[in-house]
Amino acid sequence: MSLFRKQWTPREADEWTVHDFVASVLAMASYVLVAVGVAGALLLRLWGFVALGAGIICIILMYLVIDPKLKAMSEAFAKRQRQYLDDIDKTTRWER
């Protein structure tokens, strides 16, 4: 399965796949790199600029990996949301 897959059916997007794992890893990597990269770059350290650049690349990769899947999942879920909201009130009602 391609990491940069662009087409997802709603059913496929609902499932947990390697894309979610990769996006989470890239998200955490971008946080670490930005946290130290901003400080390093402000001090004009070479490693700071490298870390910040790597952090930005991680953000772009994360977006390319996960966005098509998130879009497909969101559109499908939005259509079912009204029905689910009605069900919640019945499911969690205290006076049953």
Add this chain to the structure above:
Amino acid sequence: MPACTMALVEFAYLDWCWVAIFILVMITCGVIFYRLGKRSESEFFLAGRDLPWWLPATSIYATHTATDTPMWITGVIYKYGMRGVWFPFFCAWCAVSSFVSARIFRRSLAMSQAEWQNLRYSGLGSELLRGWLAGWQTFMNMFVLAWVSAAMGKVGTYLFAWPHWVGLVAFTAICAIYVLSAGYWGVIMADFQQGLIAFLVITIVCCWGIYEAGGPTAIVQKLQALGEGWRLNPFHFDKEFPFAWFITLFIMATVGGIGMGNFIDWYPEAQRIQSARTVRDASYSIYAGGLATLFRNGFWVVAILAFYVMFPNITSQTEYEMGWYRLAFEYMPMGMIGVFFAAILAIHLSTISTHLNLGALYATRDLYHHYVNPNASQRRLVQVGRINTILLLIGCFVLGLTMKQITEWLIFALWLQAAGIWIPSILQVVWWRFNSWAYLSAWVANLVMSWLVVWVLPALGLIPKLPEYQQFWLLAVLVAVVYLPITFLTKPDDMDHLVRYYVMARPWGFWGPVRREAIGRGLIEPNADRSQ
């Protein structure tokens, strides 16, 4: 901060103008969105679940920035150098959460974490959990309000020699105007401008501080000349900051993003996640909010290093914690100090507005609507939301004016919430067999064990006073000894209930039996299995 009778700063006419304009703009926000906020309970507490990702994202950033945040971060950077950046790194739970717990929570459609307990678990245990979390969160939000308001009272005393109660009451009361008017709409719109103002001013003050210290190169050279070059290394580990501390913080941030309720920040963020228009907006809002927070921390780190090279010999924690504020008040030009004070107000009001509305959400949705009056009209629920906001406000004033050593109590209260239930908060998301009694027992065990481990046993000399990261792991193990047997000794939650939750939220983890049941009932198409 020491109380003083002399004002630290003198405001020019222009400074007061900035403050007045800022307050006016914020209150106007409340008036503008009054009509939207009063439409329903969902509008008053979630802005109708229709916000684009960047609005909750700015709110998440603003919420992660409280009046005491600069003091705390200044303290750890001044003491530990650049490696101190890992102390506030726990907010990185937002990274993993963006694509795991935020997605699951948004799909559950729960208005609050307490309501989620009702959706995830069934039966009496679920009701007990919802009631407990609702009560705990109502109180905790009032507690945080009191703490933050008291901090503002101290700032007022420190800067203008005002009596303590003036700073405590005045700004929190101003904030209450727009929270009462427009509910979450007022919070989110004010947070947007407050977040932008705070971000901009923090950046300006940090750059100003770096300039005053002679610029980036001079800071590096001065640190090396002082024999403090290690302060430039974010991965410098020694006895004072051992690798075990770093790993604990890193694991907490990474794995914590899978769970719900692991961190005190989860509760306001859950409200923002649920207010996002779609699952995609929810994911991006929490990711971007966390990223902006860490970006800001990077600026703070360098500004505090600048402060360190200017004042390297401060030994009093109370004194060096004020370092970033000193950079602003002692070095910013006249006329800009008012802008800086407006930014402090922005930071303060964003925290206050969040907790006022959040506390009222738990009191209204989870206590009043769920237990007292399930048939209440939307109009009535908004009224009760406003009444609860006023009650929280009064409670916060009483607590804030009467409590003295609140910081210690707050840290303990946060610790209570974090350590022992950290793993159970993950298990409840990823493991179908983990039931309400297990989670409830983890809470009770954590309440008892944290008192024992943190205070009672060290006071009796039975165990040494442990560093916080060792307390964390010890509590995690001790509480597990209670909830794991209870998980297996009690029945799983009702399968019908679990299937309903699974089909809607699609949780990640060990949900095999529930998934098979959902497929068997035709609620999930079997061929979806093949894509896993």
